[in-house]
Amino acid sequence: MPTIARRSFVKNSALVLFVEAKGKSIDTIKEIENATGIKLKEFQKTKLSKKDTKSITIQNSGESPDLYFIFKYKIDKEFNNDYFRNSMAEVVQSLEN
Numbered sequence: 001m002p003t004i005a006r007r008s009f010v011k012n013s014a015l016v017l018f019v020e021a022k023g024k025s026i027d028t029i030k031e032i033e034n035a036t037g038i039k040l041k042e043f044q045k046t047k048l049s050k051k052d053t054k055s056i057t058i059q060n061s062g063e064s065p066d067l068y069f070i071f072k073y074k075i076d077k078e079f080n081n082d083y084f085r086n087s088m089a090e091v092v093q094s095l096e097n
Contacts, residue, residue, distance in 0.1 A: 009064035016091055018084075021072040025049040032070060048072070055087070057094060069094070 009015070017036070019028055029045050032038075038060060040048070047053050048070070058068040071087045073079055 011064055011066070013065040014067040014069060014091070014095065015065040016069045016071070016088070018071050018073055018087070021051075021074045028072070036068065038068070055090065067095075 015036070017032065019032055021028060025048065029040060029048055032048075033040060038058070040058070044056060044058060047056055053072065055069065055071045058070065060066055060068060069087075069091050073083060
């Protein structure tokens with residue numbers, strides 16, 4: 001996963017990140033932290049480590065982007081364009097509230 005340049009975000013922005021759930025969950029967590037430059041809290045790591053967790057939202061206080069929407073996906077028969085459409089609908093709904 002490439003590193004995300006923090007300077008490219010304006011105030012009140014959000015980042016949507018799709019991460020493949022593969023191997024050990026700790027590898028996925030390290031990949032997210034390295035790409036975004038944020039340090040996940042223990043409860044966020046625990047939540048991401050659970051197999052049934054499909055996404056988390058992180059509020060980043062003081063820096064841009066202000067919100068991170070992180071979606072885990074697994075390449076299987078449920079992985080299709082509907083997955084991405086539903087994920088983006090979830091983001092839009094969250095931003096409206």
